[in-house]
Amino acid sequence: MATKFKTLDDAELAGKRVLVRVDLNVPMKDGKVTDATRIERVLPTIREIADKGGRVILLAHFGRPKGQAVPEMSLKPIVPALSEKLGRPVGFAEDCVGPVADGIVANMKDGDILLLENTRFHKEEEKNETGFVSKLAALGDVYVNDAFSAAHRAHATTEGLAHHMPSYAGRTMQAELEALEKGLGSPERPVVAVVGGAKVSTKIDLLSNLVKKVDALVIGGGMANTFLAAKGVNVGKSLCEHDLADTARQIMKNAEEAGCAIVLPLDAVVAAEFKAGADSDIVAVDAVPSEKMILDVGPKTVAAVNEWIDKAKTLVWNGPLGAFEIQPFDKATMSAARHAAERTKEGALVTVAGGGDTVSALNQAGVAGDFTYVSTAGGAFLEWMEGKALPGVEVLKA
Numbered sequence: 001m002a003t004k005f006k007t008l009d010d011a012e013l014a015g016k017r018v019l020v021r022v023d024l025n026v027p028m029k030d031g032k033v034t035d036a037t038r039i040e041r042v043l044p045t046i047r048e049i050a051d052k053g054g055r056v057i058l059l060a061h062f063g064r065p066k067g068q069a070v071p072e073m074s075l076k077p078i079v080p081a082l083s084e085k086l087g088r089p090v091g092f093a094e095d096c097v098g099p100v101a102d103g104i105v106a107n108m109k110d111g112d113i114l115l116l117e118n119t120r121f122h123k124e125e126e127k128n129e130t131g132f133v134s135k136l137a138a139l140g141d142v143y144v145n146d147a148f149s150a151a152h153r154a155h156a157t158t159e160g161l162a163h164h165m166p167s168y169a170g171r172t173m174q175a176e177l178e179a180l181e182k183g184l185g186s187p188e189r190p191v192v193a194v195v196g197g198a199k200v201s202t203k204i205d206l207l208s209n210l211v212k213k214v215d216a217l218v219i220g221g222g223m224a225n226t227f228l229a230a231k232g233v234n235v236g237k238s239l240c241e242h243d244l245a246d247t248a249r250q251i252m253k254n255a256e257e258a259g260c261a262i263v264l265p266l267d268a269v270v271a272a273e274f275k276a277g278a279d280s281d282i283v284a285v286d287a288v289p290s291e292k293m294i295l296d297v298g299p300k301t302v303a304a305v306n307e308w309i310d311k312a313k314t315l316v317w318n319g320p321l322g323a324f325e326i327q328p329f330d331k332a333t334m335s336a337a338r339h340a341a342e343r344t345k346e347g348a349l350v351t352v353a354g355g356g357d358t359v360s361a362l363n364q365a366g367v368a369g370d371f372t373y374v375s376t377a378g379g380a381f382l383e384w385m386e387g388k389a390l391p392g393v394e395v396l397k398a
């Protein structure tokens with residue numbers, strides 16, 4: 001399906017003040033960026049606009065400051081990393097609206113790059129409040145959204161601004177949407193989804209829709225424990241949302257009606273506690289000791305997952321199969337990720353993955369670069385998997 005939104009190829013940028021929404025909500029430790037993936041993804045868009053004579057005015061959020069100017073959530077510490085990776089100077093405005101921003105923007109020259117302070121320091125950002133949108137719009141002539149990972153938010157800088165001026169998808173937004181179109185928009189079947197991880201309650205609802213869109217759903221992680229428990233399996237002390245058992249049973253029913261195979265663990269790696277060096281055993285899922293917890297799926301399950309990967313033409317993945325951060329609970333995730341990567345390199349499979357810990361797991365397996373596309377989005381990726389319309393994308397289509 002052709003893309004239904006304008007890209008930078010369609011934009012007049014020379015001499016224009018270009019408001020560019022990016023996602024700089026990056027992991028930080030002691031004032032330093034610890035994972036620059038999201039910064040690296042927006043560099044091409046920034047460079048292209050500046051090289052075409054645009055005045056680049058970056059809008060971004062950081063964390064959830066709830067409308068307060070929280071010093072620990074200032075974007076200022078990100079300027080050095082951004083400037084270094086761009087190889088160009090980056091200005092900083094201590095506020096995203098008002099006389100501070102107005103003055104600095106007014107003095108910009110073609111090709112300049114400016115980062116405005118955290119938009120969420122104003123509560124009006126998340127309210128998409130019209131007065132705030134107008135103040136922001138007064139700073140620019142053109143709007144570019146390069147933040148797919150924030151596109152599930154209908155905020156002033158992710159949605160409101162696009163109603164005020166010519167709007168375009170940035171290059172990483174464009175790449176994200178084109179890749180995701182391959183993943184679930186109009187995928188080559190059979191499509192297999194892998195959903196794991198720990199955030200069972202925030203993810204379980206997406207599965208109801210997902211089972212109508214895929215041929216098989218492989219469930220791992222804490223999510224699998226919840227489904228096993230819903231089937232009456234004793235999962236011992238495992239991470240499990242027992243109160244979601246009815247939801248899990250409904251999803252399994254929906255899947256059966258939709259002709260989607262639900263692939264649950266056959267065996268498990270269990271331990272008394274989740275820590276490095278803990279003794280672990282491999283048991284059948286119906287033989288989990290009550291005093292133990294499931295921390296990974298076992299080798300029989302990995303073999304079954306890899307068989308599904310071999311059958312698939314398209315694989316969509318969010319959430320690790322086990323507690324991959326600590327060995328030996330990384331085995332299943334590493335094995336499945338490497339197998340999917342091999343099939344992708346052979347040209348037999350389109351692989352699309354998303355989620356903060358999922359990206360980390362793929363990096364740990366050394367295969368993030370072999371997947372067809374790896375999204376930096378977490379919540380937005382899940383909502384997209386669910387088939388929800390993302391406000392920041394819909395408004396670009398208009």
Ligand SMILES: Nc1ncnc2c1ncn2[C@@H]1O[C@H](COP(=O)(O)OP(=O)(O)OP(=O)(O)O)[C@@H](O)[C@H]1O
Pocket residue numbers: 196197198199200220221222239294295296318319320321322323324325354355356357358359377378379
């Ligand atoms: N069986 C398990 N028991 C306990 N924790 C598990 C298990 N399997 C996976 N996990 C944990 O799940 C976490 C990742 O789950 P999450 O749902 O957050 O993934 P994600 O969606 O990729 O991440 P993000 O929400 O940051 O985008 C990891 O920290 C991992 O240790």
Ligand SMILES: O=C(O)[C@H](O)COP(=O)(O)O
Pocket residue numbers: 023025063064149150153377378379380
């Ligand atoms: O990290 C993310 O998922 C995005 O930056 C969105 O952040 P939010 O969930 O605070 O809106």
